[in-house]
Amino acid sequence: MFEKFRPLGDRVLVRRTQEQERTLGGLYIPDSAKEKPQMGKVVRAGEGERISATGAIVPLPVKEGDTIYFSKYAGTELSSDFLVVRKDEILGVLE
Amino acid sequence: MFEKFRPLGDRVLVRRTQEQERTLGGLYIPDSAKEKPQMGKVVRAGEGERISATGAIVPLPVKEGDTIYFSKYAGTELSSDFLVVRKDEILGVLE
Amino acid sequence: MFEKFRPLGDRVLVRRTQEQERTLGGLYIPDSAKEKPQMGKVVRAGEGERISATGAIVPLPVKEGDTIYFSKYAGTELSSDFLVVRKDEILGVLE
Amino acid sequence: MFEKFRPLGDRVLVRRTQEQERTLGGLYIPDSAKEKPQMGKVVRAGEGERISATGAIVPLPVKEGDTIYFSKYAGTELSSDFLVVRKDEILGVLE
Amino acid sequence: MFEKFRPLGDRVLVRRTQEQERTLGGLYIPDSAKEKPQMGKVVRAGEGERISATGAIVPLPVKEGDTIYFSKYAGTELSSDFLVVRKDEILGVLE
Amino acid sequence: MFEKFRPLGDRVLVRRTQEQERTLGGLYIPDSAKEKPQMGKVVRAGEGERISATGAIVPLPVKEGDTIYFSKYAGTELSSDFLVVRKDEILGVLE
Amino acid sequence: MFEKFRPLGDRVLVRRTQEQERTLGGLYIPDSAKEKPQMGKVVRAGEGERISATGAIVPLPVKEGDTIYFSKYAGTELSSDFLVVRKDEILGVLE
Numbered sequence: 236m237f238e239k240f241r242p243l244g245d246r247v248l249v250r251r252t253q254e255q256e257r258t259l260g261g262l263y264i265p266d267s268a269k270e271k272p273q274m275g276k277v278v279r280a281g282e283g284e285r286i287s288a289t290g291a292i293v294p295l296p297v298k299e300g301d302t303i304y305f306s307k308y309a310g311t312e313l314s315s316d317f318l319v320v321r322k323d324e325i326l327g328v329l330e
Numbered sequence: 331m332f333e334k335f336r337p338l339g340d341r342v343l344v345r346r347t348q349e350q351e352r353t354l355g356g357l358y359i360p361d362s363a364k365e366k367p368q369m370g371k372v373v374r375a376g377e378g379e380r381i382s383a384t385g386a387i388v389p390l391p392v393k394e395g396d397t398i399y400f401s402k403y404a405g406t407e408l409s410s411d412f413l414v415v416r417k418d419e420i421l422g423v424l425e
Numbered sequence: 426m427f428e429k430f431r432p433l434g435d436r437v438l439v440r441r442t443q444e445q446e447r448t449l450g451g452l453y454i455p456d457s458a459k460e461k462p463q464m465g466k467v468v469r470a471g472e473g474e475r476i477s478a479t480g481a482i483v484p485l486p487v488k489e490g491d492t493i494y495f496s497k498y499a500g501t502e503l504s505s506d507f508l509v510v511r512k513d514e515i516l517g518v519l520e
Numbered sequence: 521m522f523e524k525f526r527p528l529g530d531r532v533l534v535r536r537t538q539e540q541e542r543t544l545g546g547l548y549i550p551d552s553a554k555e556k557p558q559m560g561k562v563v564r565a566g567e568g569e570r571i572s573a574t575g576a577i578v579p580l581p582v583k584e585g586d587t588i589y590f591s592k593y594a595g596t597e598l599s600s601d602f603l604v605v606r607k608d609e610i611l612g613v614l615e
Numbered sequence: 616m617f618e619k620f621r622p623l624g625d626r627v628l629v630r631r632t633q634e635q636e637r638t639l640g641g642l643y644i645p646d647s648a649k650e651k652p653q654m655g656k657v658v659r660a661g662e663g664e665r666i667s668a669t670g671a672i673v674p675l676p677v678k679e680g681d682t683i684y685f686s687k688y689a690g691t692e693l694s695s696d697f698l699v700v701r702k703d704e705i706l707g708v709l710e
Numbered sequence: 711m712f713e714k715f716r717p718l719g720d721r722v723l724v725r726r727t728q729e730q731e732r733t734l735g736g737l738y739i740p741d742s743a744k745e746k747p748q749m750g751k752v753v754r755a756g757e758g759e760r761i762s763a764t765g766a767i768v769p770l771p772v773k774e775g776d777t778i779y780f781s782k783y784a785g786t787e788l789s790s791d792f793l794v795v796r797k798d799e800i801l802g803v804l805e
Numbered sequence: 806m807f808e809k810f811r812p813l814g815d816r817v818l819v820r821r822t823q824e825q826e827r828t829l830g831g832l833y834i835p836d837s838a839k840e841k842p843q844m845g846k847v848v849r850a851g852e853g854e855r856i857s858a859t860g861a862i863v864p865l866p867v868k869e870g871d872t873i874y875f876s877k878y879a880g881t882e883l884s885s886d887f888l889v890v891r892k893d894e895i896l897g898v899l900e
Contacts, residue, residue, distance in 0.1 A: 240399070242422040243391055272691060281422075282391070288383040288478070288668040288858070296623055296662070304620070304699075306691050311367060311401050311421055319399075319421045326691055326699045327622040327661075335494070337517040338486055376517075377486070383478040383573070383668070406462060406496050406516055414494075414516045430589070432612040433581055471612075472581070478573040478763070501557060501591050501611055509557075509589075509611045525779070527802040528771055566802075567771070573763040573858070596747055596781050596801055604747075604779075604801045652881060668763070668858040676813055676852070684810070684889075686881050706881055706889045707812040707851075715874070717897040718866055756897075757866070763858040786842055786876050786896055794874075794896045 237278060237317050245284040245322040247297060249275035249310065272326055273309065275318075277301045284322055295322055302329040332373060332412050340379040340417040342392060344370035344405065367421055368404065370413075372396045379417055390417055397424040427468060427507050435474040435512040437487060439465035439500065462516055463499065465508075467491045474512055485512055492519040522563060522602050530569040530607040532582060534560035534595065557611055558594065560603070562586045569607055580607055587614040617658060617697050625664040625702040627677060629655035629690065652706055653689065655698075657681045664702055675702055682709040712753060712792050720759040720797040722772060724750035724785065747801055748784065750793075752776045759797055770797055777804040807848060807887050815854040815892040817867060819845035819880065842896055843879065845888075847871045854892055865892055872899040 242248045252274040277299055283292040297303055309324035337343045347369040372394055378387040392398055404419035432438045442464040467489055473482040487493055499514035527533045537559040562584055568577040582588055594609035622628045632654040657679055663672040677683055689704035717723045727749040752774055758767040772778055784799035812818045822844040847869055853862040867873055879894035 239425045240422050241425050243417075243420050246421065248422065272693060285381075285388070286665075286667065286670040287381065289670060290381040290384060290386055290388055291670055293665070293670055304693070313367060313399070313421075322623075325623050326626060326693075327620050327628065330619045330621050334520045335517050336520050338512075338515050341516060343517065380476075380483070382476065385476040385479060385481055385483055408462060408494070408516075429615045430612050431615050433607075433610050436611060438612065475571075475578070477571065480571040480574060480576055480578055503557060503589070503611075524805045525802050526805050528797075528800050531801060533802065570761075570768070572761065575761040575764060575766055575768055598747060598779070598801075652883060666855075666857065666860040669860060671860055673855070673860055684883070702813075705813050706816060706883075707810050707818065710809045710811050714900045715897050716900050718892075718895050721896060723897065760856075760863070762856065765856040765859060765861055765863055788842060788874070788896075 237313060240279065240313070240317075242279055242281040242319055244281045245295060246281045246319050247277050247295065247303075247322070247325075248279040248313075249303065249305070249318055249320050250278050251275045251316055251318070252302065272304045272306055274302060274304055274329075275320075277303060278317070297322075297325060297328055303327070304329070332408060335374065335408070335412075337374060337376040337414055339376045340390060341376045341414050342372050342390065342398075342417070342420075343374040343408075344398065344400070344413055344415050345373050346370045346411055346413070347397065367399045367401055369397060369399055369424075370415075372398060373412070392417075392420060392423055398422070399424070427503060430469065430503070430507075432469060432471040432509055434471045435485060436471045436509050437467050437485065437493075437512070437515075438469040438503075439493065439495070439508055439510050440468050441465045441506055441508070442492065462494045462496055464492060464494055464519075465510075467493060468507070487512075487515060487518055493517070494519070522598060525564065525598070527564055527566040527604055529566045530580060531566045531604050532562050532580065532588075532607070532610075533564040533598075534588065534590070534603055534605050535563050536560045536601055536603070537587065557589045557591055559587060559589055559614075560605075562588060563602070582607075582610060582613055588612070589614070617693060620659065620693070620697075622659060622661040622699055624661045625675060626661045626699050627657050627675065627683075627702070627705075628659040628693075629683065629685070629698055629700050630658050631655045631696055631698070632682065652684045652686055654682060654684055654709075655700075657683060658697070677702075677705060677708055683707070684709070712788060715754065715788070715792075717754055717756040717794055719756045720770060721756045721794050722752050722770065722778075722797070722800075723754040723788075724778065724780070724793055724795050725753050726750045726791055726793070727777065747779045747781055749777060749779055749804075750795075752778060753792070772797075772800060772803055778802070779804070807883060810849065810883070810887075812849055812851040812889055814851045815865060816851045816889050817847050817865065817873075817892070817895075818849040818883075819873065819875070819888055819890050820848050821845045821886055821888070822872065842874045842876055844872060844874055844899075845890075847873060848887070867892075867895060867898055873897070874899070 283294045304326040310318040310320040312318045375390045378389045399421040405413040405415040407413045470485045473484045494516040500508040500510040502508045565580045568579045589611040595603040595605040597603045660675045663674045684706040690698040690700040692698045755770045758769045779801040785793040785795040787793045850865045853864045874896040880888040880890040882888045
């Protein structure tokens with residue numbers, strides 16, 4: 236639905252991974268983890284992060300199609316399925 | 331109405347997108363998104379952002395006519411239709 | 426009244442624009458804008474902003490005679506008509 | 521009384537301007553200004569401000585004898601007449 | 616379980632050390648230490664920390680297999696056994 | 711008593727000036743000054759302040775034997791007479 | 806007990822100095838000092854502090870065997886005797 240949405244700078248557009256999909260991915264996160272992190276798929280990545288001292292743009296360490304983990308309260312919701320997450324809120328990538 | 335208003339630095343002058351226009355844009359944002367982001371059209375862009383280390387000005391990644399998303403509490407209102415938003419408050423652009 | 430007042434650094438001395446003048450300026454700001462920004466005329470501008478990394482001074486993007494908008498709680502009052510506003514509190518200029 | 525006091529860095533030693541002197545200066549500040557700024561005369565200026573990136577010292581934009589305005593809560597009191605004010609708390613100079 | 620998880624930037628993926636394992640390691644931490652730090656083994660390390668002024672990446676001072684100490688409230692839980700910890704939250708390494 | 715104490719970095723070891731000594735110094739600070747600053751003598755100065763951008767060390771602007779003023783809540787007490795004060799907490803020096 | 810513990814970066818591993826040892830050191834700190842600083846011996850020092858602008862590592866100004874003072878609430882406890890303290894929390898060294 237958000238194909239035409241281009242995230243800015245160090246942001247990525249993410250589609251949340253639904254509950255049952257999480258087990259398929261082999262990384263089932265039990266509810267016991269208090270602040271259970273969120274999982275999702277990168278739909279589109281911004282152009283990158285600007286280095287404040289030089290002005291240069293550094294590409295993001297994640298790309299379209301990556302499955303990522305991000306902290307529970309991260310991101311700004313566009314809809315129940317889609318949200319915008321900043322690079323520094325991404326914990327890691329599922330290879 | 332604000333054609334003569336020139337936003338400064340990393341700011342952009344934005345005309346809010348009205349509710350029904352949002353569906354036309356194909357990106358209908360259901361109310362379910364808790365902190366529903368705002369949508370609007372860039373009427374005019376400031377000269378750009380200054381890199382604190384070098385003093386150089388970097389042009390903004392959005393331009394006149396772009397439809398942008400920005401977080402719910404972003405910007406300073408000039409009127410019910412017009413507001414001034416800073417570059418870092420812009421989530422993304424609708425291509 | 427404050428002609429002899431020279432604002433320092435990135436500050437500008439501003440005379441508030443009175444209510445009726447706002448309509449003449451063509452940019453009538455209805456009260457509906459919750460945090461209605463303020464309008465005023467630049468009486469005098471400071472020497473400019475220092476770039477912390479190099480120490481260089483960058484002239485301000487506004488000059489004597491400009492009509493500017495600044496956020497509602499911006500500035501330090503010198504009197505009911507005059508106040509001192511910093512560059513980063515200025516939203517834009519009326520051309 | 522504080523002639524032997526040498527303020528450090530970006531600080532200045534200031535003698536407050538008494539109420540009646542303010543009118544002589546031609547810049548009478550009516551009480552109506554809510555957070556009425558303070559006025560005073562620079563008795564002595566520190567050696568200047570250090571640029572964090574280079575370590576260089578930049579002389580202060582005010583000098584001995586200048587009449588300055590500073591925000592209401594600025595400075596550290598040495599006595600009811602004398603206080604120490606930092607460069608960034610100075611609004612402007614009366615020429 | 617989290618072998619396929621690649622932590623980003625200055626983060627490391629850590630498996631908590633269980634209570635009895637702590638004594639084997641010779642570094643038994645009595646409960647008396649008020650905010651008893653946590654212990655764990657680095658399962659995988661991110662690519663490193665970016666130097667904000669130059670954009671260069673500096674490898675992390677810990678590697679796979681290291682036993683590390685980190686403050687009690689550090690990290691983001693992935694599960695009761697696994698969590699993601701940032702470089703600056705690591706107190707030290709058990710050689 | 712603290713001769714063997716070497717303060718680190720931008721810190722100085724200070725012996726408080728007792729009340730009657732303050733008058734001898736000619737700079738009697740009446741109690742009227744609300745947040746009466748403190749006075750003391752520099753017993754020993756740290757090696758200096760590190761410039762974050764270059765790593766260079768800049769010597770402190772005060773030296774052994776100087777009488778200094780520092781804000782009321784400045785410093786860390788070593789005893790009722792001795793305390794450790796950081797450079798940025800020093801208001802000025804009595805020449 | 807913590808010989809195998811290598812503190813990271815700008816941290817040092819410290820063994821607290823017990824009460825009676827403080828008098829032997831000649832620097833008896835009376836209880837009158839409100840926020841009585843702590844004393845301890847450096848067991849091991851981290852590799853040093855990274856200069857954010859250049860990425861270079863600067864060795865710590867304290868070494869194994871030094872007796873140091875650090876503020877009352879500094880450090881992270883490993884046990885009742887051992888704790889990890891950061892460079893900036895160290896007030897000074899007893900020569």
